Amino acid sequence: MKFTYGSDADTIYAPATPVGRSALAIVRVSGPQTQQVFLQLCGRIPESRKATLSTLRDRTGVPIDQALVLYFPGASSPTGEEAGEFHLHGNMLLVDAFALELEHLGLRLAQPGEFTRRAVLAGKLDLTQAEALADLVEAETTAQRRQAVSQLYGALGDPVLRWRNRLLDALSLIEADIDFSDEDDVGEGLFMSALTIASQVSDEIQTVLRDRGIGERVRDGFRVVIAGPPNAGKSTLLNCLAGRDVAIVTDIPGTTRDVLEVRLDLGGLPVRLFDTAGLHESGDVVEQIGMARANDQLDAADVVLWLKPAVGPDSDQSRIPPPLVAKVIHVLTKVDRLGAGEATIQGTGADVAVSAVSGAGVDALVLAIQQALPVSSVNEGMAITRRRHREALTAAVAALCRLPQGTEENPTDWTELVLWAEDLRQAVFHVGCITGHARPDDVLDRIFTAFCIGK
Ligand SMILES: Nc1nc2c(ncn2[C@@H]2O[C@H](COP(=O)(O)OP(=O)(O)OP(=O)(O)O)[C@@H](O)[C@H]2O)c(=O)[nH]1
Ligand SMILES: [K+]
Ligand SMILES: [Mg+2]
8 A cells, every 4th residue: 555644744643642541641743833733722832841731722712621731842852843742631532622623723633653754854763763663662572672672772773874884985985086087097096995895894784684584583573383293282282372262172183274373472582373284194175275374384484393192093193394494392292191100202202291281391392482492692782673674785785796806806997986886876875775864755655654643
């Protein structure tokens, strides 16, 4: 969907707190008509940046509410333009009555993310910080919250900006060389320093690109897939780990066909846990489709729980998982059905033995999953958190790799310098897209449509 914003010259408003009953409801206003809003509804413009108690009145003079109001003048406001905040009591009828007065003055309801968009356009935030704000609002686990906060404080934006500045330095060296050069001479040899800078930046970016996608995983959730033969107890285990009855369980093999997903917080890490159809030879068309879906999940998994029942008709099937990139945890299930004293894991090849009925071994399994997640570097230093960042960095590296890699190489004539300058310019552009220093409109639209209104 293409999202179109109203004019950036409009004065916008939006509730910044959730709909419903609450102690307070905060309404934000931003744009050139802000002072007029204060004059009309409070009777005066409050002192800048100071919480002031004020009676809000409608256009007939009838009080709407007594509210704490805040006025942020021009450039020092969160959006970089005239802005205000109204802390009403948290009743929706009251908020509606207030909104009606704002609309009467010509304000319009903000689009999702429009306040943050204005802050970016005013240079108050770079794009990675704007994305971090969205991630912070959406965070469901500690790791997500920490990653969002560190990105807000520049964990991604700062190094990207430094790369861009160094590439700009390199570009200006080459441009100087071009200026010095005439037809017989290719400049002062400044290109050598330029190529050194470019290759160092390229190496640094490539190191970051080899991060195994941890930042993206923290943002989206690590994928843990439960798989194994039919009736191994996969759906029962999903329900047990989720703590609720998500999946259908029966003693009929082939009960699960569709992929089911639950989101879990495992020690602060976001996990997407998937239940899949039992894998075996089957002529049943529906089961075959289910197994194809199961295999797709296995291909995308970070960790696979491969289940095998300790007892029952399926226990002797010596099934092994298909070849996988993911880490595999071999889980022996239904151990409550083993006789007392029977050694559980030994000789079975399993890593963990569980019973979803008695709960035995479930804590050990959770621990094993946590240890199998590729999290050693979570929240430490720079993290790529979106595909957008990865694509931009990859494109920048591709441009830098077109430059000669050894500094010994001399340009054959000055037109070659011009081509090198162009490659550098492209690298600068792609790196700049991450922070918003180069800003194609579709990038902005894609980012801000994912925001909630009022942010
Ligand atoms: N005693 C005992 N029975 C279990 C346990 N886990 C599962 N079962 C039983 O095993 C049968 C199969 O369980 P499911 O969870 O449906 O197995 P599944 O692997 O999802 O099966 P499909 O979806 O058909 O591949 C059911 O009758 C469950 O009640 C367990 O830990 N202990
Ligand atoms: K079943
Ligand atoms: Mg099942």
